[in-house]
Amino acid sequence: MTGPDAPAALRATGLGFRYRRRGGWALRDCEFTVPVGRIAALVGRNGAGKSTLLHLAGGLLRAGSGELGVLGLAPGTAEARARVALLTQDKPLYPRFTVADTLLMGEKLNSSWDRTAAERIVHEGGIPLHARVGELSPGRRTRVALALALGKRPELLLLDEPLADLDPVARGEIMAELMAEAAERGTSIVLSSHVLPELEETCDWVLVLRDGHAELSEDAETLRESHAVLTGPADRADDLAAQHTVVQGRTAGRQLTALVRRRGPLRGDWHVARPRLEDILIGYLRTEEEPGRRDARERTEAAA
Numbered sequence: 001m002t003g004p005d006a007p008a009a010l011r012a013t014g015l016g017f018r019y020r021r022r023g024g025w026a027l028r029d030c031e032f033t034v035p036v037g038r039i040a041a042l043v044g045r046n047g048a049g050k051s052t053l054l055h056l057a058g059g060l061l062r063a064g065s066g067e068l069g070v071l072g073l074a075p076g077t078a079e080a081r082a083r084v085a086l087l088t089q090d091k092p093l094y095p096r097f098t099v100a101d102t103l104l105m106g107e108k109l110n111s112s113w114d115r116t117a118a119e120r121i122v123h124e125g126g127i128p129l130h131a132r133v134g135e136l137s138p139g140r141r142t143r144v145a146l147a148l149a150l151g152k153r154p155e156l157l158l159l160d161e162p163l164a165d166l167d168p169v170a171r172g173e174i175m176a177e178l179m180a181e182a183a184e185r186g187t188s189i190v191l192s193s194h195v196l197p198e199l200e201e202t203c204d205w206v207l208v209l210r211d212g213h214a215e216l217s218e219d220a221e222t223l224r225e226s227h228a229v230l231t232g233p234a235d236r237a238d239d240l241a242a243q244h245t246v247v248q249g250r251t252a253g254r255q256l257t258a259l260v261r262r263r264g265p266l267r268g269d270w271h272v273a274r275p276r277l278e279d280i281l282i283g284y285l286r287t288e289e290e291p292g293r294r295d296a297r298e299r300t301e302a303a304a
């Protein structure tokens with residue numbers, strides 16, 4: 001099924017949230033869809049709203065305005081809690097429990113518990129089952145938290161910068177585990193990360209947040225195909241802007257290098273390079289907000 005009624009891993013309509021009644025909006029007027037079965041990168045600068053969005057999706061916060069659906073369900077309901085797993089940055093675990101106790105807790109709390117998968121993640125990290133969680137290194141605690149999340153066999157896995165404290169080998173192993181999970185079971189994954197090169201190979205959907213707004217929510221390959229890095233004479237900048245959407249431009253002497261979203265065939269004497277996903281994302285994250293748009297938003301926020 002396609003269209004607005006198709007099931008989505010995440011769907012936001014007019015979604016807004018602020019932490020305090022009179023505080024600023026952490027998320028505002030967000031409209032986006034992440035289809036099921038995708039490994040989606042959630043990207044944005046510090047404070048863009050990524051953790052807030054994941055906490056809303058995991059049912060730990062409640063939307064202030066608009067709606068957020070997870071697998072077509074309201075976040076935090078019993079059915080959503082059974083089908084969605086969230087791993088937050090603080091990875092709440094009981095420090096006095098052993099690793100074995102922690103996995104047993106996962107088994108008792110989840111009817112669909114996959115003990116083999118959970119134990120494999122722990123064993124691959126060389127973590128003894130009798131070790132106390134509070135005595136593990138942060139990276140090993142992350143692994144145990146991931147084992148709990150994946151052992152639940154969720155249909156939607158929400159990960160808030162899960163790999164930040166893992167060593168490079170462990171990062172590779174966990175990424176491979178996540179991709180295998182998605183490929184074998186069709187699990188939808190939404191993964192926030194600042195490590196853009198890592199997303200290139202793993203993610204097939206991109207959700208970019210900027211200042212609490214959803215800037216992009218799109219298939220990664222479509223993004224690559226629709227963007228180009230053009231290099232040419234700086235005095236052609238206006239022509240270029242008339243033909244295509246210039247996401248970001250940089251002038252050095254008489255030469256312009258621009259990341260553009262193509263609106264038609266590329267005309268003129270430009271040197272054309274295909275950007276990596278990372279280049280595209282950095283282009284969107286760096287872009288200055290258009291003054292008109294910012295003014296309008298500030299007026300709306302002042303009026304709210």
Ligand SMILES: Nc1ncnc2c1ncn2[C@@H]1O[C@H](COP(=O)(O)OP(=O)(O)OP(=O)(O)O)[C@@H](O)[C@H]1O
Nearest residue numbers: 019020025026044045046047048049050051052053
């Ligand atoms: N507990 C809180 N109380 C008040 N404001 C908060 C709280 N948590 C986050 N915020 C604010 O909400 C906005 C979005 O924060 P959020 O943590 O969701 O961003 P983020 O994209 O996850 O950032 P980072 O990349 O730094 O983790 C920021 O302005 C932040 O200061």
